Structures are given as C-alpha cells and as structure tokens.
Amino acid sequence: MQSQAPIAIVGAGPAGLTLARLLEVAEIPYIVFERDVSATWANEHQSSGTLDLHPTTGQAALVEAGLFPRFQSLARFGVPLTIVDSQGKVHVSYSREGDTEEPEIDRKDLRGLLLSSVPASRILWDHKIQRIERVDNGSVTTHFENQPSRSGFRLVVGADGAWSKIRATVMPSEPQYSGIHFFSSYIKPENPIYPLAALKAGRGNYLAFGTERQIFLYCLGDGSYHVSVGLRLSEKTVPEASILASASALWNTVLQEYFAGWDCDLTDFVRSCDGKFRSWPLYTMAEDAIPSWNHVSGVTLVGDAVHLTVPTGDGVNNAMHDSVDLAKHIISHGINDLESATLAYEEAMRPRAVKTIQKGHWMTHHMFLAAGAEEMLAAMGADGGEA
C-alpha cells in the first residue's frame, strides 16, 4: 500500500504523541502506528501510575504544543511526599504546599490530553510494527504483524519504547536487564484497606524503602492508589498470568519471602490490592549504546526507544523533550530536508541520551538496590525530617 504522509511515527506514547501534536500544529503531514487495539485498551487492561512533569522538559513540551492550560486543569500541584523505611518509620515528609514546580498527572490523562489534540484519523490503532525496510529510492517501508505493509515514507520515527522494532536499524544494542522487577496494581476507594492508605499517603506519594526492595503508593486523580512493589529478582522470574491475576496468589508465590519482617501495614497494602498486577521487569540501555548509534537516512528514534533506563523520574520528560527538539528541526529545515533535520536532532540528543542512561545506572544502585531508606536518602543528598 502506498502511503500518503511523508512521516510515520511508530508508537502513541508520550514521545510519539508529542511529536504528532507538534507536527499537527505546524501542518506537516504524518501518521502514527500504534499496537494497542484502541485508544482505551491500555486504560482497561494495564495498571498505570502518575508522572511528574518537569518545567524545562515535560511542561515546556506542553507549552510548545499549546496544551499547557488543559494540562493545568488535569494536573495535581503540591503533591505531598513521605519516605519511610521497611518498618514504616518516617524519614522524610514534605507537604509541598504551594509547590508549582513538578505537578503530577495520571499517565492515562496525559495520553488522553495528547490524543485529543490530534485528529483521530492520524492514529492507526492495532498496527504492530514488525520491522522497517529501507528501499533503493531512499524511502522506508513499514511491515506489520497484523496489517498490510505501507511504503513511501521519507522518515520513520521510532517512538515505540523499550522494545523498539526500529532501534535495530540504527544501533546494535539491546536493552539489558537491570536486576529489578516491579509489580503494580491499585487500591480503590471501596477497598477495606483504603482508609489506612489514605491515612498514610493522603493525596500524595508514600514510598517505603527496604534493602533492595520497595513498596510505593501513589495517589491518582480519582483518589485511588497506584501500588508498586519493586525487588531484585532474577530475569527469569516472570509469573504466569494466573498468578498476576490476584494479589494473594502473587503475594504467596513470589513476594512473601522477600518482604518477611516488613511492617504489616505496608505488606497489607500489597496483599489487599484490587484486580490484577502488571509485571514490569526493568531494562536499561548500556552506556555504550548511544556512541554505537549510526545515523541512517530516513530513520530516527525518540524517547525510551533510544535511552531506556530504570524509572528515574525523568523518562517521560526526556521523551517529550526529544520530540520537541525533533519537531523544531523538522519545521526549521522543512519537509524536503529531513536528512538535515534528523542529523541536527541526533547531534544534540546524543549527549543528553548518554547522561540519561548514566543517571539510570546510578539510580539502580543508589535507590532500587540500596540498603534501605537511610542509604538511599544519603546518596540522594536528601535531608530527613519534616518540611
């Protein structure tokens, strides 16, 4: 099938949709291919948490996209933060009242905001890319697992996250397992443990750190809590769907032995979660991945597809920043000089990507694999006590 738009964006995550919105505003034609079968599939089938958007990256991207006022109406400002140890002892408690620096937004709301800002006809759902092929005339063909191929793209942007199918065209590196595995689910307001969660976390984030393991509660926009459990686990330990389907099954078969001796309130939060758990083994790119990136005409990458790390609080911000930069270069060079646009973008992005990956490795050791709250706070240079 011959394509109409010159630019294909693979992936409707924060990076892909930010780029789509910026091209839309600039009236540059594009098409987005997304593997999810519909706009609501992820909301219905996957637990997803909250993201804090930073002023110079994530928020700046929304300003650039003309979406900041709508973001402000969805975002939560001054979200309190409590950090405790495995016994529930409070080490840090920030009220953050009046803090406007790093507002939080539910991941699903950010996606909804970006999706609503581009015409529905620009997003092709249920299009799972298998590979791309560069053809002799300099154009690129996209091949899907479940749809007819499309040809004639002048630029394909890989915004397809951790397991990008576009990445292999420009770099040989594959993500490496970080040693950390997260499981996440929810506590809804009707859950009997909800009042205890509300007492501990309030309208904020409540983070418990033990040795190489964590239990996090994040208050979402609808008042429910997103619960994340992190621990060092072998790469091969991927529980079956039947185990992830219930909190008690996951607790009894995988988690219990790792959280022996923890404060019961903390472990009860995990054992009482509603619904099924999402399994997130955390992967990261190696530090030498970016220097091995060869510029390839007609193909580039944004977001996790290029600088995947463990969660550092920067991931979504960096992803949106990449797309702002790429869009600016495409707009300034024009649709007939996409080669110069991608070269300029990649040159500016490479050093940022290296720093991002380095920070992720630092966080792996000083936060996720630290020997508890005190060691983690000392490494972060964070002071304890009330604020």
Ligand SMILES: Cc1cc2nc3c(=O)[nH]c(=O)nc-3n(C[C@H](O)[C@H](O)[C@H](O)COP(=O)(O)OP(=O)(O)OC[C@H]3O[C@@H](n4cnc5c(N)ncnc54)[C@H](O)[C@@H]3O)c2cc1C
């Ligand atoms: C447990 C966890 C917690 C996190 N917490 C935070 C946080 O608090 N703050 C923060 O800033 N970041 C956080 N991150 C990181 C953040 O989620 C990512 O950095 C960010 O989502 C990257 O955006 P992206 O658009 O590059 O990729 P993604 O968000 O991964 O989006 C990729 C899109 O591409 C689609 N796709 C994938 N493969 C294909 C294919 N073959 N064909 C078509 N479409 C495809 C996917 O369905 C998806 O829609 C966290 C990550 C994890 C794992």
